[in-house]
Amino acid sequence: MADGVFGELSGYPFLKAHGTGNDFVVVVDPEAELLLADDTVRLACDRHQGIGGDGFIRVARSEHLPEGREVLEQAPEAEWFMDYRNGDGSIAEMCGNGVRAFVHVLLRNGLVDLPPGQVVRVGTRAGVKTVARTDDGYAVDMGPWGFIDGDTARSRGSDAVVTAKGLRVPRPAVSITMGNPHTVVALAEGEKLDSLQLFTAPDVRPVPPDGTNVEFVVPLDEESGATEDVGRIRMRVHERGVGETQSCGTGACAAVAATRFWAGDTAPDEWLIEVPGGVVSATFVEGPHGAEHIVLAGPAVVVATGTFG
Ligand SMILES: N[C@@H](CCC[C@H](N)C(=O)O)C(=O)O
Numbered sequence: 001m002a003d004g005v006f007g008e009l010s011g012y013p014f015l016k017a018h019g020t021g022n023d024f025v026v027v028v029d030p031e032a033e034l035l036l037a038d039d040t041v042r043l044a045c046d047r048h049q050g051i052g053g054d055g056f057i058r059v060a061r062s063e064h065l066p067e068g069r070e071v072l073e074q075a076p077e078a079e080w081f082m083d084y085r086n087g088d089g090s091i092a093e094m095c096g097n098g099v100r101a102f103v104h105v106l107l108r109n110g111l112v113d114l115p116p117g118q119v120v121r122v123g124t125r126a127g128v129k130t131v132a133r134t135d136d137g138y139a140v141d142m143g144p145w146g147f148i149d150g151d152t153a154r155s156r157g158s159d160a161v162v163t164a165k166g167l168r169v170p171r172p173a174v175s176i177t178m179g180n181p182h183t184v185v186a187l188a189e190g191e192k193l194d195s196l197q198l199f200t201a202p203d204v205r206p207v208p209p210d211g212t213n214v215e216f217v218v219p220l221d222e223e224s225g226a227t228e229d230v231g232r233i234r235m236r237v238h239e240r241g242v243g244e245t246q247s248c249g250t251g252a253c254a255a256v257a258a259t260r261f262w263a264g265d266t267a268p269d270e271w272l273i274e275v276p277g278g279v280v281s282a283t284f285v286e287g288p289h290g291a292e293h294i295v296l297a298g299p300a301v302v303v304a305t306g307t308f309g
Contacts, residue, residue, distance in 0.1 A: 006308040016304040019097030021246025021277020025053040032064035038089030045087035058083035071123035081123035086241025094126035094179040096249015100138040100300035126179020137299035144291040145257040148175040165197035181208040182254035198244035246277030
């Protein structure tokens, strides 16, 4: 490759994609030949000196990455692996908006065929995800959700305390895994959500062992579009390894899991999540072996293609 500002990426083609405003620099590297040092990823995602993105996605054949080979042992059909990094270069287990963008790029580049009614299985560090096409995007079985500290959450309703700029007092929260870690805080009013300052990371105690993404949610009532059958929340998020983003798919799943847990048995299975970058949906379904899975649906868009300078 040419000697340019992006090191090994100079001269390499990229796509810029997003899902509800959560944006990604995507490279198609089927043989996983790129080294992808943290600095290189950081520069690619830099909004002033790079292409700009919340995250960086490498599209690689599973057989060429160690984590991909582990996936293939359980799911030989998961030919493609989403190698995901945050904008600061750190590796993340999973990205719900990113996996839709990933499949969109696979289709756009003719790397998979996805006729109506069929699914594609994608390898990730949080296991294999099954993705289907919808009328306006993609639906992803995100797998099971779980409490990070199940006993405390179930007995007390919360297992952490969050402090953030714009919150008058620290708030109780619950930490949930979607393969990656999340801590969810409920607020009573929209104004409180709007006045949060999320340039700096909220303080979470105790913080989960691998850090956390923090979601602030406001449950909406029937006047704001919720119904008996479809719950609705507004959400803002501070992402681990990034900062505030316009949307977070795994965060939306964690947010509805916490909201439904707090609401009790009568809460619906279908949810709409309003984020600054749009709306995604999440549906609780019965997965294999009786585990409760969440299906996340939303759009994926490629906005540009180019070559690193
Ligand atoms: N925006 C993503 C999540 C990306 C990873 C996250 N920042 C982490 O470190 O866990 C999503 O849509 O899920």
